[in-house]
Amino acid sequence: MTFGLSDWINILGQVLDRLPLTLAMLVVSLIFAMLIGIVIAFIRIEKIPVLHQLATVYLSFTRSTPLIVQLFLVYFGIPQLLLTFGIDINHWSRFVFVVITFSLHTGAYLSEVFRSSYLSVGKEQLEAAYSVGMTYPQALRRILIPQAFRVALPNVGNHTIELLKDTALAFTIGIIDIMGQVKLILGNNYGVGMFQIYVAIAVVYWIICILIELVILWIERSQRKKHAGISN
Amino acid sequence: MKAIRILFVMVVLSVLMSGCSGVQGTANDGKEIIQVAVSAEVNPPFLRNDENNEPTGYDIEYLKAVDERLPQYEFKYVWGEEESNLIGVGAGKFDMAINWFFSNPEREEKFLYPETPYGYSMTGLIVHKDTNNIESLDDMTDKELAPVSASGGLRSILNAYNEQNDPPIPLTTVDNPSNENNLKRVESGRSDAVFLNITTFEAIQKNLQLDLKVGGIVSKEPVYVVFQPDHEELAEEINHVTEELIEDGTLPELAEKWFGVNFFDDLEDISVEGFQYE
CATH class of the missing domain: 3.40.190.10 (Periplasmic binding protein-like II)
Structure with a gap:
């Protein structure tokens, strides 16, 4: 089988058809991951008793087990567990299960990103804010978060890209994303043309990553404008 | 801020909807x-x-x-x-x-x-057109079989053979072997045979027209x-x-x-x- 231009277009077309699903998984998971990350980071910074220990266990578990194991635990384990309490969630859409898994997974990493960026701002900034009469929420909103945000941004971009590639795992439980489509095409051809198809999918992932990087860069630039200082 | 709020509502709705679309229950x-x-x-x-x-x-x-x-x-x-x-x-x-x-x-x-x-499913040994000395798994003990997957039906047939027979067939294990590559290995002489389902071979052969043939049918697996x-x-x-x-x-x-x-x-x-x- 030789690969003509029409074959390439055909393959790309089939793959791009699934792109909205991949992006939906990415965006929805990312939003929940950020919420989880903020909550966990807050708990760990404030060292809230009980919750703090629970958060530490959650972090340790999520970061030390492979994502595919977590996906199986969420997809097969949680429904089984809830069933013993008489709650049947087996009919939930698989999209929900992957979003739960990816959110929990990325949320753990993001919480550390947020925590470290918050701590990087330094206590003296908070003290300075207090000295001019700000309350803690005011200091948070006007002093700490804007600075922490800038520190966190590159890492958030990193984890977004990581998450994008992780979404390929969704096919394991049968969500046909762009990687799933690739595997189906290969299966239908019995692996014929494997190299060409992998090149096509690599380019697709690469382009999406470049777009993500551009968005991050753009946010970074727009933030820098607000931070005009003497030295930069 | 408004944009974020709209986005949030959209996300919540989409999750709820995707959750509900699955609610068909049993009856x-x-x-x-x-x-x-x-x-x-x-x-x-x-x-x-x-x-x-x-x-x-x-x-x-x-x-x-x-x-x-x-x-x-x-x-x-x-x-x-x-x-x-x-x-x-x-x-x-x-x-x-x-x-x-x-x-x-x-x-x-x-x-x-x-x-x-x-x-x-009929399984068989796919060999080069000019090979005439491979007809069954017994002929493979001193030959080179193209890489096989670590699990799956074909592998369990090979494992069963190796448990019951001595000398065993030497196996190279890879994750997701490519049928196309394996067949080309045999065509170029780097391997002596591929253990494959006949129907799979038949369909690939339609596309690739390699210098290969079925050496022998090994089993008819239910x-x-x-x-x-x-x-x-x-x-x-x-x-x-x-x-x-x-x-x-x-x-x-x-x-x-x-x-x-x-x-x-x-x-x-x-x-x-x-x-x-x-």
């Missing part, structure tokens, strides 16, 4: 819904996807024929990777799974197998649907219908349609018909 127009896990490692003509990514192939047409004769059930097909499907059947997430599952002792312990296979262990009643009913479908010629007809050969015949008859490629 839909009175029929019991049977969740059938379909292997995403498609393997035409047993199983493939159509333009809308719906499963089709011999497997699905067989199940549709079964479904027609069991009005109390409605089969619902769910894609998933094989490994994950089998976990799901074990965990009770799916009622049964299909994709030309061979029977082996480990699987039989975990899952419920029906008595009657719904089809057969393939089964696997059931969740406590679904004895369902398995019994489907088993019964399968027997009917074989007897009244429905399945042999489907086999002719998808494979061009009625594999319910005896192995000798099929071998004589010949899978020899010009």
